Amino acid sequence: MAQRTADVVIIGGAVMGSSVACHLAQRDDFSGRIVVVEADPAYETCASARSAASIRQQFSSAINIEISLYGIRYLREIGINLAVDGDMPAIDLHEGGYLFLATPGKSGILRENHQLQQNLGADIGHFDQSGLKEKFPWLNVSDLASGCHGLTGEGWFDGYGLMQAFRKKARDLSVEYISAEAKLDKDTSGNWQVSLSNGETLASPVVVNCAGASGGPAICKQAGVEVQIVPKKRCVFTFECRDRLEGFPLLIDPSGTYVRPEGTGYICGSAPPADQDPDCTDFNVDYALFEEHIWPTLASRVPAFEAIKPGAAWAGTYDMNLFDHNAFVGSVPGLDGFFLALGFSGHGLQQSPAVGRGLAELIASGAYQTLDLSPLSYDRLLSNAPIVEKNVV
Structure with missing residues (x-):
């Protein structure tokens, strides 16, 4: 096949790649x-799905914090942001809040985090042991010192729906999607050569790696840079509980x-x-993890969960950045x-709006115009300056 050209080639069309494409196509100052x-057009194995x-x-x-405040x-405005011909997507956003719990030895870290979150405008409540018991009467607080609950702005949603909404909007804005695997090289003129498994070649001055x-x-590696990003299996289990527990958040x-x-x-x-967390090579569910660790832990924390009916389960992956x-x-x-959007380590869906917007700004204008995402740059690997999160989940 003959070589074609593009102004921007995005490798990887799940939530991050589609967000970048959508935000770039929506800009008035970009017409390329x-x-x-996308190597997996059915999105059967991607982390997003x-x-x-x-x-x-x-x-x-x-x-x-700032990325998720924008997110x-x-x-909340997904229907307006990604409407196509009057069809407004819905992602069933439920702002039930996260509830982080701390034992006495960790309560100081939780308090410090809460202060930073408040300073940046997050709506997070801090509760001592008695406050937790009053707010969540079904919770065992005997070993707890404190907890923080997202009063607004935190919760859960239809992640697959978000990915498809970005993709549908991008296609409506004339973004082309090609189902193929990609390999990367550079030609003598300075363009990136993207060789596709369908026999096609795309020449482009800009490549965004969202794969x-x-x-x-x-x-x-084909571009000449090394990253340690690996798939880690994460299993999700469902169950039913006989008792109705009012105001249940996303409890950590x-x-x-x-x-x-x-x-x-x-x-x-x-x-x-950590010693039982190899790189993911299949999507088999680890039922022993539920039986031996998850269920006993939850039954101790929420006594009503001592009597439950387990349901379906599935396995997915975190695209884990081993650096930090x-x-x-x-x-x-x-x-x-050459641009990166890789290694989100379980945070890709919630970070996709801000990262898509930020990369679109960087590509179109040469700089971040709203939220400065440079703390996430590859430079921190070169200078050995990891971002240390104190509550990694």
Whole structure:
């Protein structure tokens, strides 16, 4: 096939790639041709489609808080932001809040995080042990010192619906999607050459690597840069509870185990121990994790969960950045026209609105115009300056 040209090629068309494409196509100062290359057009194995899909401002780093403050505003207006011919998408956003719980030894960290979150405008409540019991009477607080609950602006939503809404809007704005695997090279004129498995070649001055853990590191290596981003399996379990528990949030136990409402029941999960967390090579569900760790932990924290009816379960992946569990976003020093949006480590859905907007600004204007995403740049790897999150879930 003959070589074609594009102004921007985005490799990876799940929520991040489609957000970048959509935001770029919506800009008045950009009229170039955008092509999205997606190796898994059915989105069967991408992290976006298998996520528990939630959003929070309860981070310990300012950049992650600010990204999600914008994200919740965007999700609240999703119908307006991504409407196509009067058809307004819905993602069933439920602002039930995160509830982070702390034992006495960790209560100081929770208080410090809460102060930063408040200073940046997040609507987070801080509660001592008695306050937790009053607000959540079904909660066992005997070993707890405090907790923080997102009063507004935190919750869960239809992540697959968000991804498809970005994709539909991008296509409506003339973004072309190609189903193929991609390989990257550079020609003598300085353009990137994107060779596709369908036999086509695309020449473009700009490539955005949104290919996730499955393809992103290989694309980086072809461009001449190394990243340690790997897929880590995360299982999600569902169950029904006989008792009705009012005002149930997305609860984060001090152990890291989480549970939240879903329909008439609940979903839950937990990262396995580090020595039992190999790179993901299949989507088999680890039922022993539920039986031996998750259920006992939840039954201890919420006594009503001692009697439950387990339901369906599934496995997905986190695109884990082994450097610091935060994404690489933006340009790469010495690689003109090569941009990253990789390694979101479980936060991609909630961060996709701000990252899509930010990369669109960077590509179209040469600089971030709203929220400065440079703290997430690849430069921090070169200078060995990781972003340290104190509450990694």
